Amino acid sequence: MPQLEPDTAIYARQSRTSRTSYSSCDAQVRICWHLASELSYKVRDVYSDEGESSESLDRPQLTRLLAAIDAGEVRRLIVYSIDRLTRRLFHLQELLERFNRNDVELLVVTDPRFGGAAASRLMTNIVAAASEFEIEMTRERLSDARAALKRQGKRVAGRVPFGYRADSVSKTLTRHPEQSPIAEQLFELASQGIKPSELADHANSSQWRNHQNETGRWTPRWITKLLTNRVYIGEISNGVSFLPSQHPPIVSSTVFDAVQQQLANRIARGSSGWKRELIKPSNDELELLGILYCGQCDRPMSTSVSIRGHIRYRYYRCRSHAGGRPPCRGVNIAAFEADRLVKTVLSELEEPESNHSGFTMFWRGLTDQQRKETLGELIERISLSYSTKELTIQFKVELDSIITQRSPPEPIEKQGR
Numbered sequence: 001m002p003q004l005e006p007d008t009a010i011y012a013r014q015s016r017t018s019r020t021s022y023s024s025c026d027a028q029v030r031i032c033w034h035l036a037s038e039l040s041y042k043v044r045d046v047y048s049d050e051g052e053s054s055e056s057l058d059r060p061q062l063t064r065l066l067a068a069i070d071a072g073e074v075r076r077l078i079v080y081s082i083d084r085l086t087r088r089l090f091h092l093q094e095l096l097e098r099f100n101r102n103d104v105e106l107l108v109v110t111d112p113r114f115g116g117a118a119a120s121r122l123m124t125n126i127v128a129a130a131s132e133f134e135i136e137m138t139r140e141r142l143s144d145a146r147a148a149l150k151r152q153g154k155r156v157a158g159r160v161p162f163g164y165r166a167d168s169v170s171k172t173l174t175r176h177p178e179q180s181p182i183a184e185q186l187f188e189l190a191s192q193g194i195k196p197s198e199l200a201d202h203a204n205s206s207q208w209r210n211h212q213n214e215t216g217r218w219t220p221r222w223i224t225k226l227l228t229n230r231v232y233i234g235e236i237s238n239g240v241s242f243l244p245s246q247h248p249p250i251v252s253s254t255v256f257d258a259v260q261q262q263l264a265n266r267i268a269r270g271s272s273g274w275k276r277e278l279i280k281p282s283n284d285e286l287e288l289l290g291i292l293y294c295g296q297c298d299r300p301m302s303t304s305v306s307i308r309g310h311i312r313y314r315y316y317r318c319r320s321h322a323g324g325r326p327p328c329r330g331v332n333i334a335a336f337e338a339d340r341l342v343k344t345v346l347s348e349l350e351e352p353e354s355n356h357s358g359f360t361m362f363w364r365g366l367t368d369q370q371r372k373e374t375l376g377e378l379i380e381r382i383s384l385s386y387s388t389k390e391l392t393i394q395f396k397v398e399l400d401s402i403i404t405q406r407s408p409p410e411p412i413e414k415q416g417r
Ligand SMILES: [Zn+2]
Pocket: 294, 295, 296, 297, 298, 299, 318, 327, 328, 331
């Protein structure tokens, strides 16, 4: 069996050893590794610079990585965030040029805009990105200046995080009686896999007041920011890393880590860059367009494509405006996931209703190609409900006659080996 060459590198950097886990190289590497496996890339090597500053490119592991890149051993580089490579624009430019020269694709977990695009496209986009980056740099430098103060675990000026109040006497944060339970609940729900968009809907319909004391103004973006802020586990940022602080945590590290994992999964699946386009399902994926319905509003789901790097992901989404109602927010599923889900359910139907007896045997006996071809004849509709987490399959009334008409497929010899 032909194996893909391991041509993907992971780079991680941590400015200095910290007791916190999430900013550590290990955590960065774990998330990068996750993305690589999600995209079926084979990792050839991991380069971790511990305790190295972003100010210089003269770091042992980065040097080793660049040598491998120049030697043409690396086709793809994954980093957790662009500032792991550098915080300086001209250094970034230098690195990107070098990647470009060697035809190395860069994937940034936290910023899909950088991620994956052809190196040439990156270079044309870099000018556009530059202004934003410069602002970020200035902000970072300001943070660095304030870092010394924060090292003592005390709060300095700045916005009070949602869920907290600033105590003017002790100069630390205390729990906000109304907001902290909301923050706690957001984390709890997110740790169970509820998406930021769904959380925003929930917060809005629950009439929760946001950081500006307003109802109905929660956004997925803002919630994502909240969910990734380590202030809620009692740490404080000095602009580079997070340190234990004196203020009380709102969530446990266990819940916080679970949330980060859920968010990382979502990032890896690619939640941005929607493009209105219709593409065919890949390989032996089932075509569910036309039979897949949104369980929330009962309208057909349509397809869309998300591009991450050179990979195009096909999605099914609730995008219907039928009946004058807007589409359901956050109802989307990657085509490969829907395919897997439907196939699993169909193959595992244990005791189907009496009139469907024989279906499981029939289905199991079909090849992938045959499944693809007959699906539309067998199934009326599949309805996917996010709220109840249910997949409902409605068979065609003609199902029984189709099964009997067709001679039972030949048993596949390979089975049960
Ligand atoms: Zn819907």
